[in-house]
Amino acid sequence: MTEKSTIYLDYASTTPVDPRVASKMMEYLTPDGEFGNPASRSHRYGWKADDAVEEARSHVANLVNADPREIVWTSGATEADNLAVKGVARFYKSKGNHIITSKIEHKAVLDPCRQLEREGFEVTYLEPNEFGIIEPEQVKEAIKESTILVSLMHINNELGTLNDLQSIGEITRESGVFFHVDAAQSTGKVEIDLSTLPVDLMSFSAHKTYGPKGIGALFVRRKPRVRIEALIHGGGHERGMRSGTLAPHQIVGMGEAFRIAKLEMTKDHEMIAKYHEKFLDEAMKIEHVYINGDLKNKVPNILNMSFNFVEGESLIMGLKDIAVSSGSACTSASLEPSYVLRALGRKDELAHSSIRFSFGRFTKESDVDKTLSILNNVVDRLRELSPLWEMHLDGIDLDTVTWNTH
């Protein structure tokens, strides 16, 4: 077990399963539970499991105001993104071969796009503005005769900034182009109403919303109808779009998590917004702190900050009792700083110095207070160690220095 003294502020990476969700999941595993295969039509084990799966489907649909028949179970948002992007591209390839996405999408969208390029598709990667937002105008300008799909995220996972789905969707509708949205970070954070929102496909994840890992869903609109080519074949489950025996315990977990999200979204939001305000007020008192993202247009559960003259990984090591993530190169296997932060056009230094704090349902006010006090102390100490801070205090403009790089 992780030491209890560690404060978890990495909810945008994953959330713990809500205990109410976990106890519901337990009912679908053991011999005395409903362990049946939902595809078994010949006995009550199967029927019961199928009922549970369909009930969960309505909970998921209900949170985003969709029809349950528009929800396809997947193994997570990554699979949902793959299914949407590759599924639409391959099904409609006779109509066109151009796809539009952005440079700051999740890898679950970018990597399928790269794959499609290898298959002969053409992909446009839109540049976000300095706050991490894709303007509807940019989408409009990028659409051409051969465009079949636009895929953009709702909330950016590193920055928390929101794209304007309504305006972008109106543009794609007008042009007869499908619009896919990765909404892995959105559920339980912001209202989504798919009965009015002009979006054709939307990806969801359970584990960002207090459900289990290993389960997600893709919304595939019925009217106007979107068709996709399946990625996984073998039995024709999920109306042919995703074969494979359904996992009722996982699905029930996602359903329960989304049911609770609908009920508690307002409460969660109010509490987290309060934490966000406090954290921001206090952290901004530290000198040379920058916000990555758009304070006027972002969710309060994600707060990405750069502490200039301090490297992100060392900051994370200094914050050893606090679980957070960084856009620093040193925390990644590739030694490249966050491609999302780099795409904002800021200096690489700020990407190296960035920390993402993300709050959630189980964050306590004392967690916020304790983190702020540790953060203040560690930033001070690391700056005392930093030659860049020393130079800054000496009045040297770091941009004018010639560095001895490797």
Place this chain on the structure above:
Amino acid sequence: MAYSKKVVDKFENTLNDPKAFNVGRFDPKEENVGTGMVGAPACGDVMKLQIKCEPSGNTHVIKDVKFKTYGCGSAIASSSELVDMLIGKTLEEAKAIKNKEIVDALELPPIKIHCSVLAEDSIKQAIEDYESKQ
């Protein structure tokens, strides 16, 4: 990233008691001080190493060292480890220090070997600066 206990300890000790671990600065203009600064902010690490030396026989001996490092935990630990190796050494001995010694002492993971290379470069540059003043 799983660091060895040695990296974590070195980093934390240096952070918690910077003076005891030679964090600081000498006046770079002093004749008996050599300064080396390597790396770049855009790459995520910058090491500044300063040596204070005294003539001894027909060579010079490192009497004191100060450093400051901006970088990941293993960059800070590598600098601090190097400092431990330098005091009391002649310039010839210091020149002979190889990054491998830092890698071994801290059990650096392969992806962090560049931190030790940077540390080796910092002492080389500091000695060069010192010698140019003599």
